[in-house]
Amino acid sequence: EMTISNLVAPDGYNTWIAKEAGLASEPSNWSLGRAPIASDKILFDGRFSSASCTWDVATSVASWSQIEGYTGTITFMTTYPDLGFEQFVIAGDAVIDSGIWTHSENSDTEVYRLAVSVGGDLTLAAAASIDVRLKGFAAKKYYPGAVAGQHAGGKTGGSVYGDLYEPINLGSGYNSAGGGAVHLVVKGDAVLEGLITTQSQKGSSDGNGAPGSIYIKANTISGEGEILANSNSGRCSGGRISLVVT
Secondary structure, X not given: OOOOOOOOOOOOOEEEOOOOOEEOOOHHHEOOOOOOOOOXXXXXXXXXXXXXXXXXXXXXXXXXXXXXXXXOEEEEOOEOOOOOOOOEEEOOOEEEOOEEEEEOOXXXXXXXXXXXXXXXXXXXXXXXXXXXXXXXXXXXXXXXXXXXXXXXXXXXXXXXXXXXXXXXXXXXXXOOOOOOEEEEEEXXXXXXXXXXXXXXXXXXXXXXXXXXXXXXXXXXXXXXXXXXXXXXXXXXXXXXXXXXXX
8 A cells, every 4th residue: 555645845934846947036946936135034955955056136035945855956046245245144953964155256357256145044064065165266277366276385486475364266167267255254053064065176187276265153052063175186275274263
């Protein structure tokens, strides 16, 4: 005997139900039949969809949950200041048990970075990651005044760049794109068990792009995760990491 039950999205959440990778602004991708609004509790649950999401909705949300079983990538279209969608705001807690956060790719100027403000606590579980590798300056594209593979390290032929205390810059390209930038401000506690990386890609003896920047500010920061902005090539500079505990 077989019993078939209809799986229904839980009450109180606007759940991602997309059949394929798509935009957060598309109403049909959500259980409530509309794009997220400020009062929504957002849920990514692999039982309903593991499709990747491009987050192009500038409104804030009430809370954020990516539970175990969601394997997609959330690509935030957040930008540098004065370019539009400067910061995505989660008013309450953000729990990322699985899946990936990243930001849109850049080309020859600094346009996109991952900029998120969390009003409550942030939890990044061991099965989840924030990965902005190859999201910086495109191959052969550089920060003004820099050279190939240049960011924070001591590469000969160009000046290092980037703020020590609040790094925000992308890594310059070389034979591949540089690393992107992560800017997280958490009013509560940040528990980081997963990987946060803007490191260079491995595999090129001729050098990869330089890593970018990681800035995390929180009430407390704990966990056994990894935070990486190292170069995997002797021909490229490293990136910058700043952790600020309030």
